[in-house]
Amino acid sequence: MEIAPTLYRLQQAELERADCAQRLAQVIATLGDSSKVAAADAQAKAAQVALTQAQTAVRELELEIQSVKTKRANTEERMFSGKVTNPKELAGLQSESEALQRRIARLEDDLLEALIRLEEAQAQHAAASARLAEVTAQREAQVADLTRQREELERRIAALDGTIAQIRAALNPESVSLYEYLARRKGNRPVALLTRANVCSACGVSVPIAIAQQARDRSQVAFCPSCERILHVEG
Ligand SMILES: [Zn+2]
Numbered sequence: 001m002e003i004a005p006t007l008y009r010l011q012q013a014e015l016e017r018a019d020c021a022q023r024l025a026q027v028i029a030t031l032g033d034s035s036k037v038a039a040a041d042a043q044a045k046a047a048q049v050a051l052t053q054a055q056t057a058v059r060e061l062e063l064e065i066q067s068v069k070t071k072r073a074n075t076e077e078r079m080f081s082g083k084v085t086n087p088k089e090l091a092g093l094q095s096e097s098e099a100l101q102r103r104i105a106r107l108e109d110d111l112l113e114a115l116i117r118l119e120e121a122q123a124q125h126a127a128a129s130a131r132l133a134e135v136t137a138q139r140e141a142q143v144a145d146l147t148r149q150r151e152e153l154e155r156r157i158a159a160l161d162g163t164i165a166q167i168r169a170a171l172n173p174e175s176v177s178l179y180e181y182l183a184r185r186k187g188n189r190p191v192a193l194l195t196r197a198n199v200c201s202a203c204g205v206s207v208p209i210a211i212a213q214q215a216r217d218r219s220q221v222a223f224c225p226s227c228e229r230i231l232h233v234e235g
Contacts, residue, residue, distance in 0.1 A: 001170065002218040007179050008191040008232040010167045015188065017160040024153040031146045040128070040135040047121070047128035054114065054121040061111040065104060072100035178221075182229065192229040203227035 078084060079093040168176060182190030192202035198212040199205070205226035207215070215222035215231040222231045 001172075003171075003175050003221050004191065004215065004218060004230050004232040006167060006171060007175065007230055008193075010164065010171070010179065011183075011189060011191045013160050013163045013167065014183075017157060017164065018188070020153050020157050020160065024150065024157065027146050027150050027153065031143065031150065034139060037132075037135050037139045040132040044125075044128040044132040047125040051118075051121040051125040054118040057114045058111065058118050061107060061114050065107045065111065068100055068104050068107065072097055072104065075100060175221075178230075186227070186229055190229055191232050192224055192227065194231040194233050200224040200227060200229065200231065202229050207231065 075093055075097045079090065079097065084090055084093065171179075179190055186202075189202060192200050194207060194212060194215050195201055198207045198209065200207055203224060203226045205224065207222075207224060211222050211225060211231070214220050216233050218233070223229065224231055
């Protein structure tokens with residue numbers, strides 16, 4: 001068995017697995033985060049409440065105006081009916097009619113403002129509803145994409161687990177111990193590629209010819225004299 005190439009394959013498989021696991025964790029976290037939709041939904045609901053309130057305010061003012069107008073019509077009807085002849089009572093009806101007319105004018109001003117607020121509420125409700133629809137559609141597309149990514153990553157991780165188990169089972173215990181010892185100390189990168197120019201690709205130091213030859217003769221394990229990693233020659 002050629003130890004260095006095998007350990008290098010193990011390292012690359014484990015690095016890829018770690019990368020996949022990290023990406024999978026991110027994908028799962030993003031899948032579980034529907035806060036954007038929730039925020040847009042809350043805004044749409046709030047806009048709906050504001051719209052209903054504005055509609056109610058308009059309706060109430062319209063009803064009140066109608067009621068005061070009816071009251072004023074009754075007062076005028078009584079005033080001009082000819083049944084009331086007492087001048088004091090007639091004057092009272094006259095001033096009541098005028099008071100009701102002033103009240104109608106105030107209510108109609110209020111109604112105008114309420115109609116403006118209703119228009120604003122309608123615009124805000126339409127915007128919030130459109131935003132919710134947009135965010136929901138984006139989220140659906142995102143969930144579909146992330147679900148596909150999750151499946152791919154899970155498949156890849158399962159395949160890598162198989163490869164890693166196979167490589168480890170084929171290695172002798174001493175090689176596995178050496179690999180793990182160096183992995184802990186070298187940021188999970190215990191094996192470095194030796195370039196054609198005999199440079200350690202991990203630390204950039206030139207490796208003496210004797211050690212490089214040892215690395216090229218794959219039956220032996222050679223170490224970089226600078227970073228102490230196992231040297232692997234590709235090809
Ligand atoms: Zn090195």
